[in-house]
Amino acid sequence: MSAILQKSVLPRITERRRHQRVKVNLLGRFMLENKQEYPCQVINMSPGGVAMITPIRGEIGERVIAYIDHIGRIEGKIVRKIEGGFAITVDATMRKRDKLASQLTWLANRHILDLPEDRRHERRQPKNPITKLILEDGSEHICRVLDLSLSGAAVKTKVRPRVGQAIHVGKIRARVVRHLDDGLAIEFAAIQQRDKIDENLR
Incomplete structure (x- = not known):
């Protein structure tokens, strides 16, 4: 029995550790299975999961489609409820997960460097301030x-x-x-x- 438990538990632990969560503060919108849209705020994210603050909490196992600023479209299922929202697993191909990892690395480095925006964009005066x-x-x-x-x-x-x-x-x-x-x-x-x-x- 211990051998069976070891085989079933260890892969999940490895999977969790492989995806390091990054603290973020990203705005977005999400849709539950009822097809209604709601605003959300993502507070942490990894290529395999997202935790978000939301005005309404869906049910465990419910499918979610979200559009997150700087990230884009993600899909997944609610796996647990948190204070003020819920967490989902990200349903994505390995290629999509690699892209998410690159985006999160950029976001993490941007916050470490205290860059409020991408400095590649030249600043100017507005025509009408x-x-x-x-x-x-x-x-x-x-x-x-x-x-x-x-x-x-x-x-x-x-x-x-x-x-x-x-x-x-x-x-x-x-x-x-x-x-x-x-x-x-x-x-x-x-x-x-x-x-x-x-x-x-x-």
Whole structure:
């Protein structure tokens, strides 16, 4: 019996250790089997699993499709419930898992280096710096965009939403990555198109 137990338990332990979890703070949306979409916040992730904070918790074994900022589309099944959300296993090919591992390595290194965005995107002044900052509660605040790139911006404002909070700047979905002396550093949920970014900021 001990030999049987050893064979059945050891592979699962090896599988868990092979996928190192990375602490992240990524926004996204997910869909349960009822086909309804909900927002989510991924708090840690590995190529084999994801833990997310969600407004609704599905059932163990329920299939989930999620679209995560900087990661893309993932699929899996709920394996356990956590405080404020649930964890899923990632159903993916080895090639997809390798891609996820590379994405997570980049995200981990970015946070270690304290890079709020990809520095390859050149920063510039917006054509019209005045826009609206829209918070999670729907409140709107006039703000000034000090500079921006395709992946983020510095905004002058008196409001101080918490770091990690989802916001909108004009029509662009974003999140707060750092507090500045007179405003916020924000990261866009998706890389913006160069010819449309100014229009989307209005």
